[in-house]
Amino acid sequence: MLLQNDPSPMVRDAYLPPKLAFLVKFIEPDLDAGEIATEAEYLHQDLQALAGLAQTRFSFLNDSRGELHFRAGVRFEAPPDRLRAILRRLCDRLDDRPLETLVLIQQGVIKLQIQTHQAEELAGIVIAAESLLPPERLYLAKAETYSRTWGELSPAEEANLDLLRQRLMLSKEEAEELKAQAMGPFKTLAEKSSTLNRYWWWS
Incomplete structure (x- = not known):
């Protein structure tokens, strides 16, 4: 888990109340490009189905292997009260299929980052993530x-x-x-x- 300042914030301070920025990317070496792209699509659908995120604007993260270009994850912003629900959904996914995943949460210039395939490790960052906001x-x-x-x-x-x-x-x-x-x-x-x-x- 990494907590640090970042001079290039993903979240604009103009949001009132401030939103948290999320980045979720699959980096599982045992999956081919097509499988990762499929997982990214399922991830997008899972998160968008959460209460309070139906109108959220998601963007896909792209990756490449050689000449292959594919979707590897999603980026989005969400209200701070949705933090636990989002992490719970991500943990449920890791319980079902423990894929190596990069999760980054950011508010302002503060960034929290973890790479894991274990739901327990991801669940352990909840308190640290909540500390990003007063x-x-x-x-x-x-x-x-x-x-x-x-x-x-x-x-x-x-x-x-x-x-x-x-x-x-x-x-x-x-x-x-x-x-x-x-x-x-x-x-x-x-x-x-x-x-x-x-x-x-x-x-």
């Missing part, structure tokens, strides 16, 4: 994801956010401020509907 941004990203889905937080989502708060060692006060920021001026759909109805009544 805990407040991780919490805010998750709260914003929930609020965009339903417009309010369900009891289950509140419980998930509290578990995340504890894992990130945020105080309850900090978490409440971040939740308020994610939810905007309305805490529930009913409150939002009531306000909009009053607006249309008086306009």
Whole structure:
């Protein structure tokens, strides 16, 4: 596993909240070019099927062997709250077929890189990968994801956010401020509907 500064960031700082950049490339020497290209296509389909990534823009990574040119992996950007889901899917793939794989995760100028064919090794970088972002941004990203889905937080989502708060060692006060920021001026759909109805009544 390699953690380092990189002067050529894959992620633009203009993203708010900042996204994580991912690069996943197969470097398995026992596969021929056609087999690697097929694995790259399956990888793309697997990742795009994850919740929250359906609209993500993926690009294929190209490789060559002699005169053969082929797809060998994918590059994409994703919200920080999708980090664990992405790594879990990659680990599941390694469990099913342990192919030597390069995984690079980057935020800003900080880059985390690992090359492995073992799911356990890849799973071990989760905490290091989460450290690429301040805990407040991780919490805010998750709260914003929930609020965009339903417009309010369900009891289950509140419980998930509290578990995340504890894992990130945020105080309850900090978490409440971040939740308020994610939810905007309305805490529930009913409150939002009531306000909009009053607006249309008086306009």
